[in-house]
Amino acid sequence: MKSVIPREVETLWTLFTAPVVWAVHFLVCYVGFAVYCAKALSLHLSFDAVRIGLGVFTLLALAMIVLSAYLAWRQWGYGTGDPPHDAPTRQDRKHFQGFATLLLSGLSFIAVLYMAIPMIFIAECQR
Amino acid sequence: MSIELGNFTAEERAAQEERLRKVWGTPKGLRYWTSVNNSEIGLWYACTAFAFMLFAGGLGLLMRLQLVVPNNNFLSADFFNQAFTLHGTVMMFLFAVPIFEAIAIFLLPSMLGARELPFPRLSAFGYWSFLLGGVFVCGSIFFNAAPNAGWFMYPPLATDEKYSGIGADIWLLGLSFIEVASIAAAVEIIVGIMKCRAPGMRINLMPMFAWYLLIVAGMILFAFPPLIAGDLLFEMERMFDWPFFDVARGGDPLLWQHLFWIFGHPEVYIIFLPAIALMAMIVPTFSQRPIVGYSWIVLAAVGTGFLSFGLWVHHMFATGLPQISLAFFSAASEAVVIPTGVQIFVFVATMLAGRVIFSVPMLFGTGGLIIFVIGGLTGVMVALVPFDWQAHDTYFVVAHLHYVLIGGMLFPVVAGIYYYFPFVTGKKLSDAWGKAAFWLMFTGFNIAFFPMHLSGLRGMPRRVFTYPQDIGWDWFNLISTVGAFVFAAGVATFVIDILRPKPAPSEPNLNPWNSGTLEWTNNPAEDWGMRSVPIISSRYPLWDQPNLQADIEAGRFYLPDAKSGRRETLVTSVLDATPIQCLRVGGTSYVTIVAALALGGVFIALTFKWWIATIICSIITFAAIVTWLWRGTAQIPEAPETDVGLGLKLPIYVSGPASVGWWAMFITMVGDGTAFASLIFGYFFYWTVHDDFTAAAQGPGVVWPITALVLFVAAWGLTLLARQLNEKGPNGARIALVAAIIVTLAACGAGLAGPYLYAMDPTAHVYPATVWIVAIWAVVHGVVGAIMQLYCLARSLAGKMTGEYDQDIRNVALYWHFMAFTAVVTFAVVGLFPLVSA
Structure with missing residues (x-):
């Protein structure tokens, strides 16, 4: 069976995957509610509908971050070596990248959760 | 793999040093100011920024004297307004950001083991722009004409010409000019860190300072352009009465606040991170051990860099936005505490783990x-x-x-x-x-x-x-x-x-603090930076690599010589820093000063609405920049490869994504794209604040915008075709370029035809003003695109661009990818969105 997990790539860009997911999630939530609160009358949507939609989107974002974390964990050699990863070898460079990406995935996961909190507790636009 | 280091006799070394001195030497006398060497530019930059800081600090003291007792009349109310506006403006724009650019330009080459950053003339251009813009903004207070509406220039106060006088124009134009310098520095820093590290300095061995600066330069690319877009709208309102922030004609002052703070909040981190980066160099030295948690610092720098873009509305909590929106920004503001805390704990841990020297x-x-x-x-x-x-x-x-x-x-x-x-x-x-x-x-x-x-x-x-x-x-x-x-x-x-x-120290000591990082191998008495470019195998090479200092000084590593008589530095790969190119960088030149002074002239003349002077200065700027590019970039070398020492031969000329010029174009256009996105954000912002955002006014129609869109896409296709044909021979490429220029100019005409033929009056309401501004943005980029096509044609005809040496056309094709994107978004939005929203 062909694996659905992306194969390993050699690039610096993967470091930014999880924070980019956070940024996209942040923008979608903010813009989503900003447009909704400005245009509620003409949109025929309830606040709860927007909230549920963005809730599902939040779960998707979290899933993406978990995937990024898994790939990072793999790049880190599944945690076989401990930091500081400061040897002048390709292996240590990869492990460093993996570990830093893993840490960033953790931070992004928490930051996305923070974004979800207002959507749980605030039930209307409240201008 | 072991590489045998070079061995030179004393005579050979003396001859090498003579040649290096000749190539890297700083000119004497008045010509000193034409230097582009990073050590001079960095020093001037730092001293200038520091002088501005002392000036702004003096203004702060004047304010404190005024406030020392109640009902004091030491300063007039208006002077006080000018003082606090200038205090904030100067501290942020003329001290905090430039001083870090200065430190980066000064330190990075030595820290990374490069002779020079890849675009020294660009640094010089940035410095002269900064000096001129800074003196212009600061000097205004001596003519009682300083900006007086606060450093964030909120409309409607700052758009009111009766109240704010010419001060607001000085602020907008003077600072736009400095923002250009910041973006120039960002390009320089990113490409420098990614491509100019010493061989072996993989990304897990990069000095912490470089990590921070890489992130900060990336942040500048996304933070400054929204402000540039805001400045553009603001100045159009002040100069031509286009009502972007005038509520009576459909505008909204909140758009300025959004654009200002999308810049303004990341700005706080743009100045905080480099300062922390200095700490990340200092703390390990005085703890005499490597930093604890290198990866965690990377987490903190990258994490802060991203999260800081989700905070801007916390400056706007009192503006009446929906509370759900406020709550998002409140949440993100609390989240950014996590990475900020991490870096402080890393420092504390490093100090605890080592023996701190206070x-x-x-x-x-x-x-x-x-x-x-x-x-x-x-x-x-x-x-x-x-x-x-x-x-x-x-x-x-x-x-x-x-x-x-x-x-x-x-x-x-x-x-x-x-x-x-x-x-x-x-x-x-x-x-x-x-x-x-x-x-x-x-x-x-x-x-x-x-x-x-x-x-x-x-x-x-x-x-x-x-x-x-x-x-x-x-x-x-x-x-x-x-x-x-x-x-x-x-x-x-x-x-x-x-x-x-x-007094000079009795025993010269290059490394008085016993630091571990590479910059301390440099001798400040010499202009060449690294005597030879070393192979790095540690985060703290001076602690871990024995004999490093002596070997560098004996010229035993790469580029120990300057036989070509040109300034050369190594370009290495992004991840593992394997050498890939011997890059020739620009040397001493007047052209950067002329370009910066003329561009300054454009901004100053605009402030006073001296149109003829504006046009003359624009022409000089244009001529200087073309001269700079024509004579200084993409020069065909005398041989394809050169010997960089240690038995390694590297190409001198590379093009496409392997070249530093391609990356500079890419990075600049990312910043440019962000400014464009900010304008489009403005378009949709007005859509959200009004029930009918067109105010029942005439739009640009569908036909002309779509024609423009199709023509721009065709011009893009022709440019790519020219790039392909150029590989086979010059004739096909030249024909394709001529066709591309014609189609581009037609596209520009079609782009303006919609709003023009439908008689959209930009002073009547914000809707026509918005359509005009995005159309003008796209068309100006189109004209620049046509000039680039013309430039390639001229280079091809002059024999400076061939199938093998094709940097010019490849960089222009890259520009055109962004151009096509800009055109498609612009004309699809202005042509089609009114239909959709109706």
Whole structure:
């Protein structure tokens, strides 16, 4: 069976995957509610509908971050070596990248959760 | 793989050094100012920024004198307004950001093991732009014409010409000019860090400073362009009465606040991260051990870089946005505490794990961290919406921001200056003077700014020029003023310590602090930077690689010579830093000064609406830039490869994604794209604030915008075709380029035809103004695109662009990818969105 997990790539860009997911999630939530609160009358949507939609989107974002974390964990050699990863070898460079990406995935996961909190507790636009 | 190092006799070495000196030498006499060497540019940049800081600090003292007692009339209300506006503006735009650009330009090549950053002339251009723009903005106060609406220039106050006079124009145009310099520095720094590291310096071995600077330069690309877009709208309103922020004609001042703070909040981190980066170099040295948690610092830098873009609305909590929106920004503001906390804990852990030497740099560093943590804690308070509503626009915020900025930026920068002074001059600053300066600054700062929390909580609003007696603010203000002067005495002590003559050290020591990082191998008496470019195998090469210093000085590594008579540095791969190119960088030149002064002339002439002078200066700028590119870039080398030493031959000319020029174009266009996105954001912003955003006015129609879109896409296709054909021979490419130029110009005409033929009046309402501004943006980019096509045609005809040496056309094709995207979005939005939304 062909694996659905992306194969390993050699690039610096993967470091930014999880924070980019956070940024996209942040923008979608903010813009989503900003447009909704400005245009509620003409949109025929309830606040709860927007909230549920963005809730599902939040779960998707979290899933993406978990995937990024898994790939990072793999790049880190599944945690076989401990930091500081400061040897002048390709292996240590990869492990460093993996570990830093893993840490960033953790931070992004928490930051996305923070974004979800207002959507749980605030039930209307409240201008 | 082991590489045998070079071995040269004393005579050979002397001859090499002679050649290196000749190539890298700084010109003498008046021509000194034409130097583009990173050590000169960095030094001038730092001294200029520091002078601006002292000027703005002086304005701060004047304000404190005015506020020392109630009902004081030492300064007039208007002068006070000019003083606080200029104080904030200068500190942020002319000190905090430029000083880090200065430090980066000065330090990065040595830290990375490069001879020079990839675009030295661009750095020089940035510096001269900065100097001219800065003097223009600062000088205005001597003519009673300084901006006076606060450093964030809120409309409608700042758009009111009767109130703000010419000051707002000086602010907008002077600073736009400096923003250009910042983006130039960002390009230089990113490409430098990614491509110009010493062989072997893989990304897991990069100095912490480089990691931080890489992130910060990336942030500049996304933070400054929204402000440039905002400045454009603002200046169009002031100069031509286009009503972007005028509510009566459908505009909205909140759009300015959004654009300003999308810049303004990341800005705080743009100046904080480089300061922390200095700490990340200083703390390990004085703990005499590697930093604890290198990866965690990377987490902190990258994490802060991203999260800082989700905070801007916390400056707008009191503007009546929906509370759900406020809550998002409150949440993100609390989240950014996590990475910020991580980096502070990393420093504490490093100090605990090592044996700390409490030298002057460490005093300033730790003192700064203490102040910063207090500012961070009040930051957590004002990030909470209900608290912010109470404290908004009071002295509590003034206290908070000074704790953050002075603790998070000024103290670490002073620490950095003490630390790197021997690197610059070969001499140390005095310990005794340094300690005196520290304690005066530290105590003075707290005496000055801590009471502001309390006067703020007692309701004292910021930016008042005086206050009545006996409402509970008198003592706090008196104490603050006393503290401000103690603080100023500390700064004066520091300045005197720098300026006083110092005896040369009895034994020259290149590395007086026993640091581990590469920059300390450089001899400040020589202009070449690295004597030879070493192979790196550690994060702290001076601690871990024996004989490194001696081998570098003996020219045993790469590029020990300058036989070609050109300035050369190594380009290496992004991840593993394997050598891939011998890059020839630009040398001493007048052209950068001419370009910067002429561009400055454009901005200054615009301020005073001297149209003819504007046009003349624009032509000079254009001619200077074309001369610069024509003579200085993409030059066909005398041989495809050159010997860089240690038996390695590398290409001199590469094109496409492997070249530094391609990356510079890519990075510039990312910033440009962000400015464009900000304008499109404006278009949709107006859509959200109005029920009918067109106000029933005539749009540009569908036919002309779609025609423009199709023609721009066709021009893009022709440009790509020209790039393909050029590989086979010049003729096909030339024909394709001629066709591309014609189609591009037609596309530009079609782009303007819609709003023009439908007689859209940009002064009548914000809708026609918005359509015009995005169409003009796309068309101006189209004209630039046509000039680039013409340039390639000329290069091909002159034999400077061939199938093998095709940097020009490849970079232009890259520009056109962005151009096509801009055109498609612009004309699809202005042509089709009114139909969809109706």
